Amino acid sequence: MDQQVKDKKAAIMDAALKLFTERGFHGTSTAQISKDAGVATGTLFNYFPTKENLINSLYFEVKGRLSRSIRVGIDEEVSFQDKLRRLWSNIIKWGVNSPEEYLFVEQFCSSPYITKITREEVMKEYIFLNELVQEGIASGVLKDYTPELTMTIFFHGTKALVNLILDPNVSLDAEELIENGFRIIWNGLTGK
Amino acid sequence: MDQQVKDKKAAIMDAALKLFTERGFHGTSTAQISKDAGVATGTLFNYFPTKENLINSLYFEVKGRLSRSIRVGIDEEVSFQDKLRRLWSNIIKWGVNSPEEYLFVEQFCSSPYITKITREEVMKEYIFLNELVQEGIASGVLKDYTPELTMTIFFHGTKALVNLILDPNVSLDAEELIENGFRIIWNGLTGK
């Protein structure tokens, strides 16, 4: 009973995630979402009063999952380099293992359909990363570039890797790519 | 008259570029494009038989402009490092100076509305970049990572810089950011 409810809501969110990612917000009809989720058109609106509410709920949830995955195991690492490598690897692996969620977040993180409220609610994680980078610069391990520059290069580096690994035309060993990618970024951010 | 024709077509493309970038493909109506371009709704369809044709034409043209801008002055540079620095700077400056075109290409490069044909037609430029990187690796200046890895890190690096410079919340000196960004990537790609 309670299970069925969860199932329908989850089915709608799953279908929406896939379709929004593939075809965008306006390119996806609520009818198609309902159909793919195996529910009636009206059912979607029992759970999400509007299409916008649906995408916001989805964004909130997916970003939450991402947020939690990213942090895993970092505290257990001792050296700063290992912490950063773990973060690098966590982000990329999450993207590779949840490509739909990854692409969804990429596509809608700056979309007008995501409310400012949803976005702010979700920005909190950013602080964690910011602190890590600040710590690296303060300890002298990372070179003293503007933190924003360091951070954006690091993040776009992870994006580069996810895209490369997911590219169907390229089949290279993922673990090796991740390690080499990290070496490039690490050399870049610490090099003379 | 011939001028007017050019003007109308150009006006439509300009309006479309702006609207597609801001609101996406399905979020933009042909009526709105016509209105912003100052022409009648029917006129748009005299130049572009369908909305999809319009966005493909637009993509083709914008990508062409990008392609040409990127190459400027590279042949005049002598050292490999200067060639790469020039390429780095060309890409970023184009993005910063033509933010709408830049965002348009970013947004629609992997969109389903862009035909495979359009995309392939446009891929040719890639070869030029590929050759440059291959040359760098062959000459031993760049470290011997898989070329795809090197290339994607480089490109995502330029994206990182464009986004950073365009970010309205961040106001740092663009030239300095570009140079520092290049130093990071160069160190990364050449470092031990």
Added chain:
Amino acid sequence: MDQQVKDKKAAIMDAALKLFTERGFHGTSTAQISKDAGVATGTLFNYFPTKENLINSLYFEVKGRLSRSIRVGIDEEVSFQDKLRRLWSNIIKWGVNSPEEYLFVEQFCSSPYITKITREEVMKEYIFLNELVQEGIASGVLKDYTPELTMTIFFHGTKALVNLILDPNVSLDAEELIENGFRIIWNGLTGK
């Protein structure tokens, strides 16, 4: 329990009366009625198989209450004028004291949602009024206009008074208005 049943049914009818009057038949959803009545959406359909049945039941009941109120005390009056004045006053006071029921009847007496059957069932009371007027004409007190004319002027007169007294922009003494209104109609129907 039997009490509860009555309560739920009555609560539904109360809520329906108010909402139908305020927003019309199609402007009122059964969900809203249920909500205002404090019952589940399905409960409404345990008592009334359809929305149309609900409004018909409501109409039947309200019209019945009106019918009974109107007659009160008329038999105790002796003169014809007093009987008619009492009827006049009864109708108006019912309207003023039960404005929702009054407006409901006014609004739906000629509506397509009220079945012919319901309407006919309810017409019976009309006979009583008809007889009273016939009696007045026969006795020579009322002038010899077509009875239909006399009746409709009388009824529309009561409507005029109810609307006037209920008008929030007008604040005049109700008793005096009723008496003056009656004088006008009486003079009209008996005058030379």
Added chain:
Amino acid sequence: MDQQVKDKKAAIMDAALKLFTERGFHGTSTAQISKDAGVATGTLFNYFPTKENLINSLYFEVKGRLSRSIRVGIDEEVSFQDKLRRLWSNIIKWGVNSPEEYLFVEQFCSSPYITKITREEVMKEYIFLNELVQEGIASGVLKDYTPELTMTIFFHGTKALVNLILDPNVSLDAEELIENGFRIIWNGLTGK
């Protein structure tokens, strides 16, 4: 060309008038209006941006026609009684000859779908009637009841007559009914 445009708009308004009157605002779908008007569903929205705008435009126009009809010939009458009789007759005849428009105004004059703006725009005519009644009271011809009482009795009297004449179950001579009706009201409003 210009004719066709007028035709479509007029056809839509005609169909809407009929349907709104018969089935109410929410009971009438824009699809049905379009169908009855013989145009496509989208065409309706070329002329009226929303359903509410349609009913307001309609109300505005119909009320304007009523307003003009009512005044006809009153200035040519000399005595106050003849002026009032003419007004009486004008109103009733308009209602009898344009029953749909009459019922439409009756039904929607106090409806929430008619904007306050539309209503106020339309209230102006009321002043004219008010002045006439004030004049009658001031000159001592009408008895000195509150003007609101006099006016509402008069108006509801016209409604009574229109309903009576339009009633398919009643077939009496209209002219005679109108004259007798006026006599009743006149006697009422002037009687001792």
Added chain:
DNA sequence: CATGAATGAGAATTCATTCAT
């Protein structure tokens, strides 16, 4: 009987596209 999630037909509105002028 009471409940409220589920249903899907139907409602208002939008929009790419056509075509007569």
Added chain:
DNA sequence: CATGAATGAATTCTCATTCAT
């Protein structure tokens, strides 16, 4: 070629009604 009214399929969302619990 330019125009913009006309079209009708498609979209988001509502709601009377059902039915398993």
